[in-house]
Amino acid sequence: MxxxxxxxxxxxxxxxxxxxxxxxxxxxxxxxxxxxxxxxxxxxxxxxxxxxxxxxxxxxxxxxxxxxxxxxxxxxxxxxxxxxxxxxxxxxxxxxxxxxxxxxxxxxxxxxxxxxxxxxxxxxxxxxxxxxxxxxxxxxxxxxxxxxxxxxxxxxxxxxxxxxxxxxxxxxxxxxxxxxxxxxxxxxxxxxxxxxxxxxxxxxxxxxxxxxxxxxxxxxxxxxxxxxxxxxxxxxxxxxxxxxxxxxxxxxxxxxxxxxxxxxxxxxxxxxxxxxxxxxxxxxxxxxxxxxxxxxxxxxxxxxxxxxxxxxxxxxxxxxxxxxxRVPPFLTASGDLSHHLAEMPRAVRASDGLRGPHVVTGTKWEDIAGYARARRDGEIVSISGTTATAGSDRVVAPEDAGAQTTFILDRIAASLAALGGSIEDVIRTRIYITDPADVDAISEAHGQVFGAIKPANTLVVVAGLIGGYRVEIDADARIAQS
Missing domain, CATH: 3.20.20.100 (NADP-dependent oxidoreductase domain)
Incomplete structure (x- = not known):
């Protein structure tokens, strides 16, 4: 044999x-x-x-x-x-x-x-x-x-x-x-x-x-x-x-x-x-x-x-x-995740503020500058400029703009989920980059998430981003009222 x-x-x-x-x-x-x-x-x-x-x-x-x-x-x-x-x-x-x-x-x-x-x-x-x-x-x-x-x-x-x-x-x-x-x-x-x-x-x-x-x-x-x-x-x-x-x-x-x-x-x-x-x-x-x-x-x-x-x-x-x-249709034995998880825990949770529900994610600048990662006003959710930050201030994948884009879009999706929405509700994104050579990698990562959703989009090259990040993204979403 x-x-x-x-x-x-x-x-x-x-x-x-x-x-x-x-x-x-x-x-x-x-x-x-x-x-x-x-x-x-x-x-x-x-x-x-x-x-x-x-x-x-x-x-x-x-x-x-x-x-x-x-x-x-x-x-x-x-x-x-x-x-x-x-x-x-x-x-x-x-x-x-x-x-x-x-x-x-x-x-x-x-x-x-x-x-x-x-x-x-x-x-x-x-x-x-x-x-x-x-x-x-x-x-x-x-x-x-x-x-x-x-x-x-x-x-x-x-x-x-x-x-x-x-x-x-x-x-x-x-x-x-x-x-x-x-x-x-x-x-x-x-x-x-x-x-x-x-x-x-x-x-x-x-x-x-x-x-x-x-x-x-x-x-x-x-x-x-x-x-x-x-x-x-x-x-x-x-x-x-x-x-x-x-x-x-x-x-x-x-x-x-x-x-x-x-x-x-x-x-x-x-x-x-x-x-x-x-x-x-x-x-x-x-x-x-x-x-x-x-x-x-x-x-x-x-x-x-x-x-x-x-x-x-x-x-x-x-x-x-x-x-x-991770996403329906779940191709598992049961057709869902019930054999694995009782529930899918949220990465972040919404809080009620003076102007309605909002989300904070724990980065240091949210407290210093006094802003939320995302805020919902009726059907509209506004998401602040988001960078690839782990914990309070660690830069994720500092040499890879495409990887940073993936991490950022996950954070945006988590914020939307906490406010009752999903990434499919995004109607506009704005992308700020520091190096034109990164356009392809960033665009491909953005397209991987939004290829079927097709939000409006603007991409601009800026002189620099605080903290040495290669890309920053903000977004707007509309969540239909139930």
Missing amino acids: TRPDETDLGQLRISRALTGLWQVADMEKDGTTLDPETAADHLAAYHAAGFTSFDMADHYGSAEIIAGRLLARAPEPPTMVATKWCPPPGPMSAEIVRAGVLERMERLGVAQVDLLQFHWWSFEHPAWLDALHQLAALRREGLIAEIGVTNFDAAHLRVAVADGVPLISNQVSFSLLDRRAAGPLAATCADLGVRLLAYGTLCGGFLSERWLDQPEPAEITDWSKMKYHRFIDAAGGWDGFQGILRAAKTVADRHGVSIPNVATRWVLEQPHVAGVIIGARLGERAHIADNAQLFEFSLSAEDHAVLDAAFDGTRMVPGDCGDEY
Whole structure:
């Protein structure tokens, strides 16, 4: 049996086919946990076949504990464990972040987490950047070997790296059906030197012979399939999905491999992908020998032509990577975030003032100069000139005007949400920049948010901005009275 290829990811050595443990949560959803030693035996079988890397998260049932049992056996070659920390939005102090990492270490039974991947539910809440900087501090302390993120879009990946966070990876959905990661994110990864870890490559098992030429299921109880059935709908429905299956079958027969092999190989050959994550239902279905066939063939130009023709029968999953967790329609198992969060906490809250509701965000100049970040008067909301400021006065991404623009528009969106509106209510923006060379980057970041909204806009070059910022934006919005 062919052993899987390996690659370097920062200072880590990983299998290019990682074994994903998210289905442990589904197997334990009735409240019965898997026996950790027996489950670790199943992981050991993957390890013995060369699949020495495993992916999990804080909310994947007892997956971290199971992996810890394998790690305690100290198998050779060394095992690489990637886990995720997915806290609810809120303040991210050093104490909160340290507690999250220490819990991962305790459950895994390790002195250092190999790859700590951070997920954030809403970029309107700016504490995500605080959390990443705290994780970077813990990396310097030695508690984490490498830091990654999960479900970050291209724009916010750029903000993090431009702000000095040493990210090596971004874990996102990527498959024959969901090809978003081959778009803007691919170019951003190439520019920043960040690699992708791809999950969902088999769409919860839908990308297999089992579903070829079969009717659409009327009832689904498996969390994984519930989720990826929503992806099938978002990509145009069952007929287009069957077209992809038939194309993958044509390619698979040519190479004497399976549809899952072809589906996974297509993702694996994308130049910015470090590894693919293939889910396992421990003790129920092991596909070790089939997964090993990934490394016995490669796709030809003719193969790609067959698959490309099938893509034409589908549509792109909407939005950028990770949007399925942040904006409707939520492409999750439940179709919302109820399995993850009781509510989405606000980044800021409105206060009643002498002239009506307003929002302050805590930057030092709001108190010094006596102004609000945003103020609502009936249907009209006026938003003050906003810069990329974290906390009271720290400049975010000082050398990247596009990243600053993304951060600013998140702050504007948060202020509107606190006043009962949304970014879709913006009717005008005014942009002040200091360097004409930044126009393209700023405009692209602005267009990423407002491309479908099309507010009126003015952009001017000014002599300078207080504090050394590269861009400042103010805005007006109209919120319809309910």
